Amino acid sequence: MLCGSASWALLPLVARAELGLDAIAYGMLLGALGVGAVVGATLLPRVRQRVTVDLLLTGATILFAAVTLALAYVREFVWLCAAMAGGGIAWITLMSSFNTAVQTAVPAWVRARALAAYLLVSQGGLAAGSAVWGAVAAHVGTTTALLGATCGLILGLAVTGYYRIGEEAVDVTPSLHWPEPTMTSAPRPEDGPVLVTIEYRIDPHHARDFAAAMQDLKAVRRRDGAMYWELFRDGADPRRYLEIFLTESWVEHLHQHTRVVIADRAVEQRVRSFHVGDGPVVVSHFISAYATEA
DSSP states (O other): OTTTHHHHHHHHHIIIIISOOOHHHHHHHHHHHHHHHHHHHHHHHHHHHHSOHHHHHHHHHHHHHHHHHHHHHOOOHHHHHHHHHHHHHHHHHHHHHHHHHHHHSSOGGGHHHHHHHHHHHHHHHHHHHHHHHHHHHHHHOHHHHHHHHHHHHHHHGGGGGTSOSSSOOOOOSBOOOSOOOOOSSOOOTTOOOEEEEEEEEBOGGGHHHHHHHHHHHHHHHHHTTOSEEEEEEOSSOTTEEEEEEEESSHHHHHHHHHHOBHHHHHHHHHHHTTBOSSSOOEEEEEEOGGGGOO
């Protein structure tokens, strides 16, 4: 977003100072970009059936970098309109892919917050980038600033090997597989903090693998609302392990029951596959003794 903002920020400057265009011609440049976006939106569903998302994003980034480079050097109005149409195709491809990815990567209960963070980064990146490239253009010229943004877009592709959007999607469908807690009396929603303990019986020969699997489960617990999490081993019984996590209140723990998704259930099943006890794992709920005082 930082490098991609250069074209948006410096297009008016190129149109007026470099090409001497009036308002109508500048509007035609923007219209060409809009036409490209419409064409891109029409073709995008078919293209997605043939190529991976990561390859699509790489191609769109290269295309937008080429458009930024054209904006730096092309001074023929017709050719610049053609470049703007290509920019519209690239931009709609990038934005559509990112918008889809951010909505499918997180479960429903946290989707609004994820979208808020995404919009803050994307729109904030555009605003900050526009200010940066405007300052750069004021010191070294518009052409050099656009060339620098082009290089930044191409160099940014280096991270695609580490952060892939098109990997197999995690299933964030709510699983609702946690049973309702067994309580002699229903706690008040605000009662807390709540301590949940889960007791496992683990073969000592598999203790290291079990502890490694528990690290993945720790991430799930903390993400779904646990303020604290830890795994303990009984010093008197090497087969007995105790997982504990703490939530702020009883209602927050009940929220955890609705936040668990199918991908989390797979993590839990892997952890519980190490359990060798005669019965299932033992789950207990403890509410702060001071919470009952009113």
